Structures are given as structure tokens and as C-alpha cells.
Amino acid sequence: MEAKLVEASQLFDRFKAAFTRNDLHNCDSLLSQLKVLLTTFPSLPPLYRESPTAVHELTIARDIFEHAVVLSVKAEDQDAFERDFFQLKPYYTDTRGLIPPSPQEYPILGLNLLRLLVQNRIAEFHTELELLSPTALENPCIKHAVELEQSFMEGAYNRVLSARQAVPHETYIHFMDLLAKTVRDEIAGCSEKAYDYLSIEDAKQMLMFSSDQELAQYVAEEHPEWEIRNGCVFFQKAKESAPCKEIPSLQLINQTLGYARELERIV
Amino acid sequence: MTQDVEMKEPPAPSNSVSSAASPVLQHLKEIATLIETGAFTKEVRRVLRAVRHTIALRRKLKAPVLSSFLHSVLAPGSEVFVRLTSYLPKDDEHDMEVDTASSGTQAPGKYSLPELEIYCYLLVLIFLIDQKRYNEAKSCSSAAITRVKQLNRRTIDVLAARLYFYYSYSYELTDSLGEIRGTLLALHRTATMRHDELGQETLLNLLLRNYLHYNLYDQAEKLRSKAPRFEAHSNQQFCRYLYYLGRIRTIQLEYTDAKESLLQAARKAPVAARGFRIQCNKWAAIVRLLLGEIPERTVFMQNGMKKALRPYFELTNAVRIGDLELFRSVADKYSATFSKDRTHNLIVRLRHNVIRTGLRNISISYSRISLADVASKLRLDSVADAESIVAKAIRDGAIDATIDHAKGWVLSKETGDIYSTNEPQAAFNSRIAFCLNMHNEAVRALRFPPNSHKEKESAEKRRERQQQEQELAKHIAEEDDDEF
Numbered sequence: 001m002e003a004k005l006v007e008a009s010q011l012f013d014r015f016k017a018a019f020t021r022n023d024l025h026n027c028d029s030l031l032s033q034l035k036v037l038l039t040t041f042p043s044l045p046p047l048y049r050e051s052p053t054a055v056h057e058l059t060i061a062r063d064i065f066e067h068a069v070v071l072s073v074k075a076e077d078q079d080a081f082e083r084d085f086f087q088l089k090p091y092y093t094d095t096r097g098l099i100p101p102s103p104q105e106y107p108i109l110g111l112n113l114l115r116l117l118v119q120n121r122i123a124e125f126h127t128e129l130e131l132l133s134p135t136a137l138e139n140p141c142i143k144h145a146v147e148l149e150q151s152f153m154e155g156a157y158n159r160v161l162s163a164r165q166a167v168p169h170e171t172y173i174h175f176m177d178l179l180a181k182t183v184r185d186e187i188a189g190c191s192e193k194a195y196d197y198l199s200i201e202d203a204k205q206m207l208m209f210s211s212d213q214e215l216a217q218y219v220a221e222e223h224p225e226w227e228i229r230n231g232c233v234f235f236q237k238a239k240e241s242a243p244c245k246e247i248p249s250l251q252l253i254n255q256t257l258g259y260a261r262e263l264e265r266i267v
Numbered sequence: 268m269t270q271d272v273e274m275k276e277p278p279a280p281s282n283s284v285s286s287a288a289s290p291v292l293q294h295l296k297e298i299a300t301l302i303e304t305g306a307f308t309k310e311v312r313r314v315l316r317a318v319r320h321t322i323a324l325r326r327k328l329k330a331p332v333l334s335s336f337l338h339s340v341l342a343p344g345s346e347v348f349v350r351l352t353s354y355l356p357k358d359d360e361h362d363m364e365v366d367t368a369s370s371g372t373q374a375p376g377k378y379s380l381p382e383l384e385i386y387c388y389l390l391v392l393i394f395l396i397d398q399k400r401y402n403e404a405k406s407c408s409s410a411a412i413t414r415v416k417q418l419n420r421r422t423i424d425v426l427a428a429r430l431y432f433y434y435s436y437s438y439e440l441t442d443s444l445g446e447i448r449g450t451l452l453a454l455h456r457t458a459t460m461r462h463d464e465l466g467q468e469t470l471l472n473l474l475l476r477n478y479l480h481y482n483l484y485d486q487a488e489k490l491r492s493k494a495p496r497f498e499a500h501s502n503q504q505f506c507r508y509l510y511y512l513g514r515i516r517t518i519q520l521e522y523t524d525a526k527e528s529l530l531q532a533a534r535k536a537p538v539a540a541r542g543f544r545i546q547c548n549k550w551a552a553i554v555r556l557l558l559g560e561i562p563e564r565t566v567f568m569q570n571g572m573k574k575a576l577r578p579y580f581e582l583t584n585a586v587r588i589g590d591l592e593l594f595r596s597v598a599d600k601y602s603a604t605f606s607k608d609r610t611h612n613l614i615v616r617l618r619h620n621v622i623r624t625g626l627r628n629i630s631i632s633y634s635r636i637s638l639a640d641v642a643s644k645l646r647l648d649s650v651a652d653a654e655s656i657v658a659k660a661i662r663d664g665a666i667d668a669t670i671d672h673a674k675g676w677v678l679s680k681e682t683g684d685i686y687s688t689n690e691p692q693a694a695f696n697s698r699i700a701f702c703l704n705m706h707n708e709a710v711r712a713l714r715f716p717p718n719s720h721k722e723k724e725s726a727e728k729r730r731e732r733q734q735q736e737q738e739l740a741k742h743i744a745e746e747d748d749d750e751f
Contacts, residue, residue, distance in 0.1 A: 123519040129612055130482040153619045155659025156652045194658035194670045202672050255696055262703045
């Protein structure tokens with residue numbers, strides 16, 4: 001067992017070196033080797049067998065998965081993020097009594113919340129949120145994600161965008177960029193309904209474009225029904241539901257017959 | 268999280284007993300015979316009745332009565348007997364013991380039927396919980412569960428279901444629910460395999476409760492959606508199920524379904540289960556607020572709930588007025604209550620609804636208002652915030668208006684005459700559908716005990732009645748299929 005542990009930590013050191021060099025390809029292959037090696041440790045979840053080296057093993061395994069999560073952010077691979085995060089999660093929930101909490105715990109949990117927000121998986125976002133203790137909610141990393149969700153739901157989009165400047169951790173930037181794209185689509189959707197028209201200047205500022213070309217391209221790609229003329233963007237309004245002129249007779253007859261039948265049964 | 272406690276009668280204060288002792292003992296013995304006959308004739312119904320009678324006796328259970336009962340039904344010296352008597356206090360029972368030991372010799376069931384054995388476990392367990400000796404209750408219940416696992420008899424299922432409940436309850440009282448999750452899951456599997464539906468029902472609820480105790484909504488939902496479902500056997504268990512289901516759905520933002528489950532749970536719960544109904548009402552109130560509805564004042568003024576629902580009443584008020592400042596102060600004032608009820612995160616979600624209501628009020632009262640005024644009325648930080656919030660509200664259909672960005676104002680549209688649309692007709696239809704559906708459900712829920720009419724009605728009449736019933740059932744089933 002000892003030998004394997006030494007092997008794992010040596011491999012992990014090499015991984016960390018590659019990690020700091022930002023050598024993503026090398027990291028990937030080392031990580032797969034590490035993960036295979038981890039399967040040979042019986043003290044890890046789900047077995048939790050007790051052994052003299054259990055604490056050491058658990059700590060190193062947790063460390064590896066934490067790095068794996070951050071690596072997946074760097075590689076911008078959301079599926080890998082999800083997989084690695086789920087592998088990491090038992091270390092946070094089930095090993096509380098076995099090893100001291102990791103300093104990386106809250107940043108990573110916050111990162112996961114952010115990911116769920118970006119992917120618009122709000123139900124899961126709230127399910128994860130329920131698992132956090134009140135102290136965790138006070139943590140800046142978690143708080144950041146929670147406030148983002150709130151602003152997002154309210155529609156205070158500029159608060160979402162300005163939060164990018166105040167990220168609590170460098171790894172958050174990637175997701176914040178993704179979020180900005182989601183926000184742009186949201187703003188476009190809202191503007192369409194809320195305004196009759198906008199001047200090009202205002203539209204540019206609102207949708208965060210730096211040039212007219214970018215705006216024109218975006219409109220052409222995403223919203224071909226918008227019209228740009230006289231220095232303004234005109235939104236094509238969806239047809240309002242007109243007051244009903246016609247009586248939906250067939251439907252009414254069906255309903256009334258249904259009532260009659262049911263009443264017959266009661267009386 | 269206390270509704271299970273309050274579904275039971277509160278334990279009686281222990282005072283001197285001797286006068287009440289003998290009738291209680293008599294009762295217990297009657298119950299024991301009931302169980303015996305039930306076991307021999309394999310009639311689950313009798314055992315069920317025995318359990319019901321026991322609950323009525325609960326507050327009268329005293330140590331001497333119990334120990335003499337154990338003497339009379341269990342073989343002294345058997346393993347069960349020794350274990351169970353060790354939980355009962357030894358003092359002031361000697362006279363009783365002597366006196367029953369003599370009568371015990373001719374008592375039936377000396378060889379101790381497994382049903383009676385389990386029943387004794389159950390009695391002692393209830394007694395221990397009522398005496399607040401939780402740690403002993405824990406060990407007693409664990410021993411009982413080990414015993415139940417070795418048995419496979421249909422007549423035991425009913426008793427076992429009660430036993431599971433107290434097993435989990437004793438662990439909850441000692442705050443160690445996490446330990447028994449594995450056992451409960453194993454028991455649930457066994458119950459499913461044996462088609463013990465009452466046991467499945469009880470265990471599923473206990474598992475859900477177990478998960479929700481640790482806020483594991485994800486696991487709870489996964490189990491719930493995959494566990495086999497069937498028509499409920501026990502109303503209490505069904506109420507609990509609905510309540511847990513409502514909570515899971517609330518967390519997962521399925522508010523419409525959540526509201527339905529929670530309101531149904533509150534309606535179906537027995538009147539005596541005050542704590543449970545309070546809990547349901549709290550959650551239902553929040554869910555309705557999240558849906559943008561305002562619960563009626565009468566919800567908060569129900570008998571005996573006024574005080575407990577006070578924080579939620581004030582919260583509703585704040586949302587109704589749409590005042591963010593008031594909302595914040597209410598949330599702060601009762602933050603301890605809200606975190607105890609575990610509704611804190613939901614309250615945070617409500618902020619958004621407060622803004623919406625405020626915005627709706629503004630849009631109704633002004634035909635044109637500047638964005639700066641909207642921001643100051645809603646106490647938002649900036650005009651830009653206000654603009655995007657208004658824009659989102661328009662898109663979500665909360666208000667009907669347009670924004671003029673250049674001039675910086677919001678222009679509300681004339682509200683059309685709702686009676687010129689099909690809207691009233693649709694509302695009317697949905698209400699009628701609800702009433703008719705309720706009637707049908709009620710008809711379907713009627714249950715008749717088998718054979719109870721046998722003597723009273725003639726064969727001809729019975730045939731007629733059965734035919735009618737069948738026709739009715741067929742009609743209902745048919746019309747459920749075609750679109751209403």
C-alpha cells in the first residue's frame with residue numbers, strides 16, 4: 001500500500017508541475033493515470049475501509065480531484081467538469097469526520113453553482129444550494145454565485161455583468177464569460193418585447209457590442225426579424241392577442257354536453 | 268420538522284396508576300387475543316384493529332402494567348422477555364409481578380407467537396419514547412428490527428410498519444438519522460419484494476424524511492421517482508408523502524405541482540395533526556407567493572395556527588404591498604424562524620416577486636412614469652437596473668407596457684376588456700372541472716367493508732347494487748379517457 005501511495009504522490013507532483021506550466025495535454029494523460037491508480041486504494045469512497053494511511057490517501061485523492069475540476073475549467077470542458085465534480089463531491093460530504101476540510105472547498109462549490117447557472121439548470125442550482133450550511137452561504141465565493149442568480153432572475157443584468165470585475169477566484173472568469181453570452185441573449189429577448197425601437201447607439205451599449213458591424217452581424221444571425229433603418233433598430237412586435245370576435249361554438253357544445261353528462265351522474 | 272410528533276397524541280404525565288392499571292391490562296390482554304386470532308385466521312384486518320386500539324391506550328401505559336403484560340404473554344426466560352424487561356424500571360412493580368405471575372400460568376400464548384413478540388417490542392418502544400428514554404428506545408428498536416428481518420408473515424407486516432416508524436423516530440430524536448439509512452433502504456427492498464404495500468409506503472416516507480432531514484433533495488427525488496407507486500393504504504402515510512413531495516418540488520421550482528401537493532396534504536391531514544398542518548400551510552403559503560398568488564387572510568387565521576403562521580402572514584403582507592424595505596425587515600425580524608423552518612432560501616427567492624408586485628401596482632396606477640421614479644418607488648439602486656427589470660417583467664408578461672429608452676419612461680398599455688376574450692369561459696370551465704373531478708374522486712374513494720351487507724340485503728338486491736356500482740365505475744373510467 002505504502003508503495004502505491006508514494007507512486008501516486010510522485011505522479012501527482014509531476015501532474016502539478018505540468019499544471020502550473022499550463023501543459024494541458026500532459027495534464028490530461030497524467031490525470032487518467034492518477035485516476036486509475038486511485039481505484040486501487042480501498043479507503044476511498046465508496047468503501048471507506050479503515051487503514052493507517054487512510055487520512056493521507058483521502059487527502060491526496062481529494063487534492064487530485066480538486067485539481068481535475070480546475071483543469072476542466074482551464075480546458076473549457078463542461079462535461080469533464082461535471083464528471084470530476086461528482087467524483088469530488090463525496091469527499092466534501094462524507095469525509096467530514098475523517099479529514100480536515102479543504103481550503104478549496106467553497107471556491108469549487110461556488111464554481112459548480114456558477115456552472116449550473118450558465119447551463120440554466122436552475123432547479124439543480126437550488127438543490128445544491130440547500131445542501132450548504134449558513135456559514136457556507138456567507139463565504140464570498142458562494143455568495144457571489146447566489147447573488148448572480150438573484151440578479152439574473154430579477155432581470156438586473158448590468159449587475160450580473162459588473163460582477164465579472166469582482167470575481168472571487170480566477171477560475172470563475174471563464175464561466176462569467178459564458179454567462180455574459182447568456183445575458184446578451186436574455187437582454188435581446190427582453191428588448192424585443194419591451195421596446196418599439198432603439199437607436200443603434202443604445203442597442204450597441206445594451207447588447208455590449210463595440211462596433212456597428214458586430215451588432216449588425218448579431219441581428220442577422222440571431223434575430224433576422226429585426227430591422228435596422230434610419231439609425232434605429234426596429235423590433236417586430238409579435239401579434240397581440242386580439243379580442244375574440246368569434247364564438248368557439250364546437251368547443252362550447254362539447255363542454256356543455258360534458259357538464260350535462262356529469263350532472264346526470266350526480267343526480 | 269415536528270409534524271410526526273404531533274400526529275400522535277402527546278405523552279401523558281406520569282402519575283400514580285394503580286387504580287387505572289387493571290383495566291388497561293385487561294385491554295392489553297384483549298388486544299393480545301385479537302392479534303392471536305388474527306394470526307391464526309391470517310386476517311390482517313384484526314391486527315390492524317389491534318394497533319388502532321393500542322394507540323388509544325398509549326397515554327395510559329405504565330411500567331408495572333407493561334411488565335405484567337409481558338409476563339402474561341411472553342415465556343419468562345426467553346430471550347425477548349429478558350431483553351424487554353430490562354428496559355422497564357425494576358422498582359415498585361414487585362406486587363404486580365407476583366400477582367400476575369400466578370395468573371400468568373394459565374394465560375394463553377405462553378409459547379409466544381411471533382406476532383405477539385413484535386407487538387411487545389412495539390409496546391415497550393412506545394413506552395420508552397413517551398418516557399423520553401431515547402437511547403434505550405434506540406437500542407430496543409434496533410433489536411426489534413433485527414427480529415423483524417428474520418420473520419416473513421403477512422400478519423406481521425402491519426405491526427412491522429408501525430415498528431419502522433418508531434424505529435426511525437427514536438433515531439431522529441437522538442439526531443442520528445443518517446445511521447439507519449442503509450437499514451431502511453434494505454427494509455424497503457424486502458417490503459417491495461414481499462408486496463408489503465403498507466410497509467413500502469411507510470418506509471418510503473421514512474426514507475424521504477431521512478433524506479430531507481439532511482437536505483438531500485436530489486437523492487430524495489431520485490428515490491421517489493423510482494420507487495413503485497400504488498394506491499395509498501393509509502391516509503396518514505399518504506399525507507406525509509404529499510408533504511414531502513411538495514417540498515421536493517418547491518426546491519426544484521415546480522411551484523404549480525408543489526402547491527397542489529401541499530394543499531392536498533393540508534386538507535387530507537386529520538384535524539388532530541395540528542403541527543403537520545401548520546407545516547403544510549407554511550410551505551403552501553410560500554409556494555403560492557412564489558407563484559405570484561396572494562394567499563387569503565383566512566389561511567393564516569385558522570384556529571390554533573395564528574401564532575405559528577404569524578411570520579408568514581407578515582411576509583405575505585410585504586409581498587402584497589410590494590414594498591422591498593418592509594420585506595427586508597420582515598425577513599430579518601423572523602430570520603431565526605425561517606432558518607428553523609428551512610425556508611430561508613425560499614424567502615430569498617421571494618425578493619423577485621416583491622419587485623414584480625410593486626411593478627404591477629405602479630403599472631396599474633400610472634399610464635406613464637419615468638424610469639427614475641420607478642427606481643425610487645421600488646427602492647432599486649440605479650435607473651439602469653430599473654430599466655432591465657421592467658423589460659424582463661414585460662417579457663414575462665407580468666405587466667403590459669412599453670419602454671421609451673430615449674425619453675426614459677415606461678408607457679403602460681390600456682388594459683383591454685377581459686370579458687371580450689375567452690378568458691372567463693376558460694376560468695369557468697376549469698372550476699367546474701375541478702368540482703366534478705372532486706365528486707368523481709369521492710365516489711371512487713368510497714370503500715365498503717367486505718361482507719358487511721351480507722345479512723341485511725337479499726341476493727337480488729345485492730346483485731342490483733353491484734351492477735350499479737360496476738356501471739358507475741365503468742362510466743367514470745371511460746370518461747376519464749376522453750378529453751374533458
